[in-house]
Amino acid sequence: MDQEEVFAAVYSVSELTREIKSLLEDHLPPVWLQGELSNFIRHSSGHMYFSLKDQDAQIAGVMWRQRNLLLTFTPRDGMQVRVFGQVRVYEKRGTYQLDVLKMAPAGVGALQAAFEKLKAQLHAEGLFDADRKRPLPRFPNAVGIVTSATGAALRDIVQIIRRRAPGLQMILRPTLVQGEEAAEDIVQAIREFNEFDQVDVLIVGRGGGSLEDLWPFNEEKVARAIRASHIPVVSAVGHEIDFTIADFVADLRAATPSAAAELVAPLHSALRQDLRELKNRCRRAFERSLHQHRDRLMRLRSHYGLRRPADLLYQRRQRVDELLQSIRSSCRNRLVQDQRRLAHNRQLLTSLGPESVLRRGYALCWDEQTRHLVTRVAAVTPGETLTVQLHDGRWQGRVDEISNGKWDQVVVEKK
Amino acid sequence: MNKLNFENAMERLEEIADQLEDGSQSLDESLKLFAEANKLAAFCTGKLDEAEKKLKILIKDQDSYTLDDEETE
Numbered sequence: 001m002d003q004e005e006v007f008a009a010v011y012s013v014s015e016l017t018r019e020i021k022s023l024l025e026d027h028l029p030p031v032w033l034q035g036e037l038s039n040f041i042r043h044s045s046g047h048m049y050f051s052l053k054d055q056d057a058q059i060a061g062v063m064w065r066q067r068n069l070l071l072t073f074t075p076r077d078g079m080q081v082r083v084f085g086q087v088r089v090y091e092k093r094g095t096y097q098l099d100v101l102k103m104a105p106a107g108v109g110a111l112q113a114a115f116e117k118l119k120a121q122l123h124a125e126g127l128f129d130a131d132r133k134r135p136l137p138r139f140p141n142a143v144g145i146v147t148s149a150t151g152a153a154l155r156d157i158v159q160i161i162r163r164r165a166p167g168l169q170m171i172l173r174p175t176l177v178q179g180e181e182a183a184e185d186i187v188q189a190i191r192e193f194n195e196f197d198q199v200d201v202l203i204v205g206r207g208g209g210s211l212e213d214l215w216p217f218n219e220e221k222v223a224r225a226i227r228a229s230h231i232p233v234v235s236a237v238g239h240e241i242d243f244t245i246a247d248f249v250a251d252l253r254a255a256t257p258s259a260a261a262e263l264v265a266p267l268h269s270a271l272r273q274d275l276r277e278l279k280n281r282c283r284r285a286f287e288r289s290l291h292q293h294r295d296r297l298m299r300l301r302s303h304y305g306l307r308r309p310a311d312l313l314y315q316r317r318q319r320v321d322e323l324l325q326s327i328r329s330s331c332r333n334r335l336v337q338d339q340r341r342l343a344h345n346r347q348l349l350t351s352l353g354p355e356s357v358l359r360r361g362y363a364l365c366w367d368e369q370t371r372h373l374v375t376r377v378a379a380v381t382p383g384e385t386l387t388v389q390l391h392d393g394r395w396q397g398r399v400d401e402i403s404n405g406k407w408d409q410v411v412v413e414k415k
Numbered sequence: 416m417n418k419l420n421f422e423n424a425m426e427r428l429e430e431i432a433d434q435l436e437d438g439s440q441s442l443d444e445s446l447k448l449f450a451e452a453n454k455l456a457a458f459c460t461g462k463l464d465e466a467e468k469k470l471k472i473l474i475k476d477q478d479s480y481t482l483d484d485e486e487t488e
Contacts, residue, residue: 282428289435
């Protein structure tokens, strides 16, 4: 009988589990619950599994993918969180767990603690060391921007850079800047700019928001990506008062996105002024050097050593003139002398030659055939024909008679 | 020298200004430096006069990168 009753009350496992399920799920409304996260696992499906615990108890929890997509921070073991959810029974395993609809860090205190912990760790690793910080390029050609395509930060950056440096190329790699996936997106963006390798400086940031909103910039992987960038990074997160891990690790921290734009973009009007001054300095210095060289030239030119060759030249030229003059005059003398001698000789020739003798009445006599001058009567035979030359003419005649005797025995009168 | 850009052009200009002011060069060297300075200054002025550039969007497509114009809304 007892046994019967016992047996009549036998449930199947499913029945009991269903009973428990309805007891728990129908009678326990959704609750807010605070506890410390542990055994946190983010499954490849995107679902999150974890436990919530306090000193004395723990409860399993799950947060499905489509709900955890909206999280603005990365849950971690040890973090105090406040969750909103409902107890559900997982019939297959006979366990109950909290189906979490919302999760938030349990007050700013928890986030602050996580922040301080990571900051201390990275600081100890030397990621914030001043000697790791690189100077920004003074005159960048292109600037890479890692932020949301739709945020106010981008608008501010673009506006300020256009005003200061219109020619500066801006390249945006749009990223999420809040929520669970923002950190990874920002990391990718920084890597992509480094691979792309065509910008001189990066601005990484977002506009103001709650500590939760800014949280991606406090993520360790973002910090490491910034440090690993070979392009200098300017962090530009939130407002003046917001400090993130990204700010500590960046090469330069700008208080706001606008400030980052001003740090990165050199003011073109100021550059024009610099350029003008440099040009003037060069021109003045060049003109001064020109004057110096001219003065030196003038000094050298008036120096005796340089005047001397000119002097010598003039002296030589004068000497040449003198010599020419003397050659000319000696030539003239010589000519006069020669002319005089010629006249003398000509006279001599005239007085000594046969002409004057013939004029005085003497004659030349020659044999026409032999062309021999007849100088002795012995060479002459009677009957032969001889030519007789006087000073003004000649005749031919036959020899009739020959007689010996000197010319002074003949007396003749000149006609 | 690397590829000429505004940064190294300005640095070189400063160098030349210092050298010219030092005044220890030959006339030939001064002339050369001054000519170089003029060229650099013209280059820098050209850079500053460059027209406003559009915001570009970096897009990664597998292993290559392209730059797109910003979508106008």
